[in-house]
Structure formats: structure tokens, C-alpha cells
Amino acid sequence: HRRVLQRNNDLDVIWRTQPAADAYSLYERYITLRHADGDMYPPTREQFDSFIADCREDTAFLHFYRENTLMAVAVCDQMGDGLSAMYTFFAPEEEQRSLGKLAILAQIQACQQKQLPYLYLGYWIRDCQKMRYKTDYRPIELLISRRWLRLK
Known part of the structure; x- marks a missing residue:
């Protein structure tokens, strides 16, 4: 994560x-180049x-x-105990910057500044490759077979 922050220290964040x-x-560029195989295409x-x-x-x-x-x-909703990451889109030609990861890190930082204990990354589908990134952030709570599991 330090490398992602370092690569993007030339960016300004405006809420x-x-x-x-x-x-x-x-x-439009993001959906066309990154999600042409999905139901959001064409944008x-x-x-x-x-x-x-x-x-x-509260968005x-x-x-x-x-x-x-x-x-x-990055679009997020403020909730009572955290931020809920709704959607992120970015310059697809800037893949080396890891802008999606940067957006999550910025939202984590915002939670810390606001003294909010959680950043919710939304629902996760185990077999969906495009959602795999969500398990890279710990701790994580998963609802599996009607039971909450907390992974550190």
C-alpha cells in the first residue's frame, strides 16, 4: 500500500x-475499456x-x-459507523497507478480522520474475479452459510 501511495503522491484529493x-x-471511458463484458456496457x-x-x-x-x-x-455514503464504498471509476490507461486501490486507501484514511471504525466495501461474490480485491483488506467480515466470519 505504501507503493500505491508513493506512486500517486502527485494527485490531489477533493471531496x-x-x-x-x-x-x-x-x-464512460472506464466502463468502455474495463467492463465491456458487463451489464453496464455500453455506458x-x-x-x-x-x-x-x-x-x-450523505453521499x-x-x-x-x-x-x-x-x-x-470514488463514490461513498457516510453511515453512522463508517463509510460505504459505493463505486469507483478511474482512468483505465493509468493502470500502473493502481487508482482503485488508492481510492480504498483514501476512504480508509477518511474513516480514521472521522473516527469511524469501518469502511464497507459492499457485497462480495467469491467466484467473481473483479471482486477479488475486496479480500485484500483486513480485517474482513464475511457472511458465509449464514454465519459471520472475521478474518484478520
């Missing part, structure tokens, strides 16, 4: 209550608005910028 004006073009403005932009009052948008270029957006 907003709405996505930036240039967020849709980044989202549309209507899909973006209903999934990302039409947010609740926050972390924007990651290199100078004036938007590199990533």
Missing part, C-alpha cells in the same frame, strides 16, 4: 457533494445519472486530480 462536470467522460448518460449522480444527502465524491486532469472518482 465534493456532487460529481464534477468531467466525471461522466471518465466514467449512457442516463445510466450514469441514475447510478452515480442521483445521490443521497460524497472523492475526486483525484493530477493538475487539472480528473484521474479517478
Whole structure:
């Protein structure tokens, strides 16, 4: 994780209550290049608005910028005991930066600053390769066969 932070120390993080004006073009590029095999493809403005932009009052948008270029957006909801990571999209051509990991680390840091004990990474499907990253962050609690397991 230190390497991810080091690689991205040239980025500025800005919290907003709405996505930036240039967020849709980044989202469109991300879905087209990273998820063309999924049900979110092809991306549309209507899909973006209903999934990302039409947010609740407790939704926050972390924007990651290199100078004036938007590199990533992480969408999260504030809950009573933590943040809930809703969705992250980033510049797909910047794979070496590990911007998805950076977004999680930034949300963990935000939880620490707000003295919130949890960052919720959402549901996890064991056989889904694109969700595998969620088990890289510990401790983790998993509901398996109707029992909660805590892994350290």
C-alpha cells in the first residue's frame, strides 16, 4: 500500500457533494475499456445519472486530480459507523497507478480522520474475479452459510 501511495503522491484529493462536470467522460471511458463484458456496457448518460449522480444527502465524491486532469472518482455514503464504498471509476490507461486501490486507501484514511471504525466495501461474490480485491483488506467480515466470519 505504501507503493500505491508513493506512486500517486502527485494527485490531489477533493471531496465534493456532487460529481464534477468531467466525471461522466471518465466514467464512460472506464466502463468502455474495463467492463465491456458487463451489464453496464455500453455506458449512457442516463445510466450514469441514475447510478452515480442521483445521490443521497450523505453521499460524497472523492475526486483525484493530477493538475487539472480528473484521474479517478470514488463514490461513498457516510453511515453512522463508517463509510460505504459505493463505486469507483478511474482512468483505465493509468493502470500502473493502481487508482482503485488508492481510492480504498483514501476512504480508509477518511474513516480514521472521522473516527469511524469501518469502511464497507459492499457485497462480495467469491467466484467473481473483479471482486477479488475486496479480500485484500483486513480485517474482513464475511457472511458465509449464514454465519459471520472475521478474518484478520
